[in-house]
Amino acid sequence: MSPKSSEFFKPVELISDGKAGDAFDRAKKAITTSVGDKVFDDLKGITSEEEQKISTIRVTAQKAEATFVAKIQQSGRESPEGLEYFRGMISNKVLKLTALLLIMESDIEKNGSTHVSSDTPDEVKKLLNKNISLDKAAAGQTQKGVDG
Template sequence: MYFSKALILAFAASALALPQGVKPQKRAGVLTATTYDNFQVSDGVAGNALDEVNAKFPIDQTDLAGVDPNDLAIILAARVTAEAAETDTGGFNDAIAAAGSSTAAGKALQVGKIKNKVLKLQLEVLGLQIQQAQSGKDNTAKIAAEQKKLTTNINLDKAAAGQTSQSVDFTGDDDA
């Protein structure tokens, strides 16, 4: 009789020790809001744009559910700014048109535009993945579509490895 009571108590204690609905642990933010010229990756040379983006936005991609909400806001705002640097007045499209796409300056701006697209698309994919991990909203189709574009631009960047890359003087920030 004593043995069975002890066994039952041992099972009860072990059941209470099991994790109950483990929630993702939120981490402190790792990003700080800054201006486009501080987070852009278009200067320098082509070939490592994705690594440059990941260095500027060092998010732990193994625990997206735990990403700080402020970091997510910065990622989303930076993506919008990177897109604006491509298409808005004074952005890459205007600069390439003004320089001429066949000139050395125009070619360097085109290489920079590809690196900027890697920035924009990596932030888009990362933002969608974080939102999906945190909310449970299914972003799978959108992630796949944006990942396909990202892969295309990563390959273009790698194909241009070593070529001069030029950014644009664009005003914007990643402050949410």
């Protein structure tokens, strides 16, 4: 039985609320809370059930992105609330990209290649690092999550 997106939405909410600056650590915590601590150290050992949970986290974060965009547009991109949603969206992207990269790297370890995304792992890493940098640049500033 595969998990429902709503089972994993809480980590998506948690990563996007509060203060910006530590999104990567929060993303790792959200993933390890759902599937266990070993996943970042033993890519080959990730089970299909764990991979499904990580994939569900990624898909949930990806779906939340549309809600972030709508909230930013409603609030106004440069308004204080719009900027809070924007910073929350960056943290959400860090979660999405961390989960995607984890699945891709596990796939490569197990199969020698990956077909999870049209992007290469290097492209995903570059995008992840860009979003981590944006998050760190906003360290200490309030960010706002979305409900769904």
